[in-house]
Amino acid sequence: MSDNSGLAYGFVSRFNHWIIALAIIGMLAFGIYIEDFVPDGPQQGALLQTHKAIGVLVLAYGLWRVGWRLIKGFLAPAAPMPYWQDVISKVTHWVLIAGILVMPISGMMTSLFGGHDINVFGLFTIPGQTKIEWLSEFAEEVHGAAANIMIAFIVLHVLGALKHHVIDRDATLVRMTSGKSAR
16 A cells, blocks of 8 residues: 655554554543542542553554654655754654654553553453562653653644745645645
């Protein structure tokens, strides 16, 4: 199945990008809401269960998304740019790709090695493991740090796309929205 034309991203690549973008941003916002605005107690526990269940689904789709991107690769820049911008773009993309996997895996490890099951909307349950406190705590630290890193790199990614669209007036953003290779 051909997807990318070499000049623009095909439908599957664009669909994958926007679905995982919405999922990751939504889960980051949901996690912040649970941690910062919901008091400890049954309501927080119920919301955490929902967060975990969605996280399992995000991981499943994220594996597809990352696999597709690795197979299809990245397009060449839409327009020439200074070397430092190209390096920042590549680093940003790889951090975001890694974060698609690190976020849900570290969240699941926090729960599972804390001895807690993950019930995925009553469809199936991933059983908690023997409690390994240091591993659960390490995974929790990774999950929190990765969330902050993802937020920073998502902001950088969005600002970069807007810079290309508004200032450089090149096709970078357009080829990920409409799939066209020129503005």
